[in-house]
Amino acid sequence: MTEFLDLALFIGAAVLLVAVAAVRWSTRLGVPSLLVYLAIGVLLGSVFGLRFGNPELTRMLGTCALVLIIAEGGLTARWSMLRPVLPLASLLATLGVAVSVVGVAVAVHLMLGWDWRTAALVGAVLASTDAAAVFSTLRRLRLRPRLVATLEAESGINDAPVVLLVVLLSTPGRLGPWWHELLLITYELAAGAVIGVLVGLAGRALLRRAALPAAGLYPLAAVGLTVLAYAGGAVAHASGFLAVYAAGVVLGNARLPHRQAILGFADGLAWLSQIGLFVLLGLQVSPSGLWAVLLPGVLIGAALLLVARPLSVLACATPFGLSWRDQAFLSWAGLRGAVPIVLATIPAAQGLPGAEALFNIVFVLVVVFTMVQTGTLPQVARLLGVIAPGEATELRVETAPLERMHADLLQLEVPQGSGLAGVHLDELRLPVGASVTLVLRSGVGFVPDRDTRLRTGDSLLIVTTEAVRDEAERRLRAVSRRGRLASWFGEDGRESRD
Secondary structure, rough: HHHHHHHHHHHHHHHHHHHHHHHHHHHOOOOOOOHHHHHHHHHHHHHHOOOOHHHHHHHHHHHHHHHHHHHHHEEEEEEHHHHHHHHHHHHHHHHHHHHHHHHHHHHHHHHHHOOEEEEEEHHHHHHOOOOHHHHHHHHHOOHHHHHHHHHHHHHOHHHHHHHHHHHHHHOOOOOOOHHHHHHHHHHHHHHHHHHHHHHHHHHHHHHHOOOOOOOOOOHHHHHHHHHHHHHHHHHHHOHHHHHHHHHHHHOOOOOOOOHHHHHHHHHHHHHHHHHHHHHHHHOOOOHHHHHHHHHHHHHHHHHHOOOOOOOHHHHHHHHOOOOOOHHHHHOOOOOHHHHHHHHHHHHHHHOOOOHHHHHHHHHHHHHHHHHHHHHHHHHHHEEEOOOOOOOOOOOOOOOOOOOOOOOEEEEEEOOOOOOOOOOEEEHOOOOHHHHEEEEOOOEEEOOOOHHHHOOOOOOOEEEHHHHHHHHHHHHHHHHHHHHHHHHHHOOOOOOOOO
């Protein structure tokens, strides 16, 4: 047993490190990293024989991974950008999903001759867009912020109604009158949103008031609250996925202690979840079974991309005054990713006839059309004129990436009796490569200028390159000991003053 555990840890660590390294490679090539992770899973299953054929366990693990991925999406969503597009995104996630399901179902029934329930199940499985698959490309383009925000919000919201539809269509005898199912879906979405907001508000108040003994506990608590929102929604027979997203948005836009650490921790968990999820999904597939469904997968994907998705965008975006160019880009940029493949495991877990073929079709469709759409998004954006030259490309803001910048962050207090008190900033004469970036005075922080005069009790943040750090420290010690004329008194600021 111990040997098996050791081997499993070795394989898991190796896969994780390869997947992390592959992110940089896939980003440079403009290929979504999910395709790399899927390929790793297929390779492990087909070449090394590590097949994983338990659909029910896959569905459970996939749900856990999606909870963490959606939580990170909510935590990092900016309310200032989300609020203006929320009505359109909500309509795309509800009415748009319905139009897409109907469009795919009609195409599947007519082209492949499948019965209406199975055709509708295919449409429901494919109705959810995936943020992880599309934003690795979108964020490198100078696009109109409204388009990017709409796609992001839609992908965060539409998982909830799609999951409900797939579960309803996968459960034999579950369907009732259409109005009954409509009321049920409405209740589950509304209750999920309310539960998520309430958990987020309660968590925000608790985290602000809690004096936890370690900074690392705050990220754990924040992510735990989003998982609690999912569990609360599930217990109340509401949409747990929507509850997770709503709780994440509330918490992510609150002024919480150690907020950057919370976002960084959630981002790491989301990456780990994506890697594990896609590799696991790749292990489910037998490459030999994919060729038989290649043609049906391409036909269904073409119907989704060229008919169902444009119709859903047209029905939802026209009342908001979006131009045909914006609508065309929203249609083309609606990529499918992890969620459809995970949802395809639900019929298999229910033991529905043809579930394995459905899973393979969805797998092929996601791989083929993700490559096609991702590779052409920049050209489509330029062709449709939705490029915004004045917009900056994605700005990656990190808490303190100083190691990569070969810099250090110094904190300096001005104590009672220090010669720093009364000195103007330019009189510090710090070496080139060192600069005072922030002064905290009486609990208020401000960016100083050269004429700022330091006072007793001030706290200074100083950014310096590694090359001049020692020289900057010596200068600060010298001024603290003898004031602005330290060099005239022979004070060099060295720690030993023999």
